[in-house]
Amino acid sequence: MQLTTILTSSLLLLLPAVVSAWSCLSDADAQDIVDKSIIFLQHRNITQAREVATELFSPDIVQYGDSINILRADPLGTPVYENATAYIEGTLAAPGIPNITTIAIIHDCNSLVFFWQFEGIGGPNAPVKNRVRGMTYQQMDDNNKVIQHDVEFNSYAWAENTGFQISYPETGTYAQPEEPPAKVRRSPRGARMG
Ligand SMILES: *[C@@H]1O[C@H](CO)[C@@H](O)[C@H](O)[C@H]1NC(C)=O
Ligand SMILES: *[C@@H]1O[C@H](CO)[C@@H](O)[C@H](O)[C@H]1NC(C)=O
Numbered sequence: 001m002q003l004t005t006i007l008t009s010s011l012l013l014l015l016p017a018v019v020s021a022w023s024c025l026s027d028a029d030a031q032d033i034v035d036k037s038i039i040f041l042q043h044r045n046i047t048q049a050r051e052v053a054t055e056l057f058s059p060d061i062v063q064y065g066d067s068i069n070i071l072r073a074d075p076l077g078t079p080v081y082e083n084a085t086a087y088i089e090g091t092l093a094a095p096g097i098p099n100i101t102t103i104a105i106i107h108d109c110n111s112l113v114f115f116w117q118f119e120g121i122g123g124p125n126a127p128v129k130n131r132v133r134g135m136t137y138q139q140m141d142d143n144n145k146v147i148q149h150d151v152e153f154n155s156y157a158w159a160e161n162t163g164f165q166i167s168y169p170e171t172g173t174y175a176q177p178e179e180p181p182a183k184v185r186r187s188p189r190g191a192r193m194g
């Protein structure tokens with residue numbers, strides 16, 4: 001956390017709840033949360049990533065994400081992780097994200113949206129090397145710890161990179177056209193998925 005955040009958080013412990021409106025994310029706080037999120041997601045240094053995530057997340061953090069549920073074949077709406085330990089250790093056990101680009105950060109007093117682009121999903125031998133774009137909506141508690149984390153992204157692109165086989169339905173509206181209409185030609189990538 002930024003010094004201002006640390007000071008605000010410390011003051012909050014001493015002051016009555018009525019002044020909790022003082023705890024408002026600055027642009028620098030939001031950038032700091034995103035910087036730490038990136039260290040956690042890349043986890044090039046596991047020790048550092050665990051330290052940063054432990055600082056960032058409330059022990060009671062819940063993560064949601066239908067984009068993950070669908071890949072895991074879990075019912076949509078199922079929490080992905082229900083506490084910080086499960087979230088941190090689950091993420092650190094998975095491959096780190098090689099390349100993360102920040103597209104936008106938008107915040108108010110106690111929440112932020114991080115619009116991102118991941119590259120390198122599936123590793124160097126991925127059958128398809130799609131970029132994966134998505135957004136993370138993080139909500140903070142009164143100590144500026146992340147208490148709820150919602151992530152939604154292009155899970156189809158992620159699935160292709162990680163070797164899922166996805167095909168068109170045989171029949172019906174969404175079946176692959178026999179001959180693409182002249183002006184709406186399918187990309188080579190789209191055609192390969194048949
Ligand atoms: C990894 O991070 C830890 C904690 O921040 C640090 O002590 C250690 O030196 C780092 N290791 C490397 C190889 O940078
Ligand atoms: C965290 O969640 C995991 C998985 O749901 C559960 O097994 C574990 O007991 C939880 N830990 C704590 C400290 O609540």
Ligand SMILES: *[C@@H]1O[C@H](CO)[C@@H](O)[C@H](O)[C@H]1NC(C)=O
Nearest residue numbers: 098099100101117118119131
């Ligand atoms: C990461 O992705 C960005 C955006 O595509 C690109 O400009 C940059 O060169 C990449 N960095 C590495 C280390 O691959």
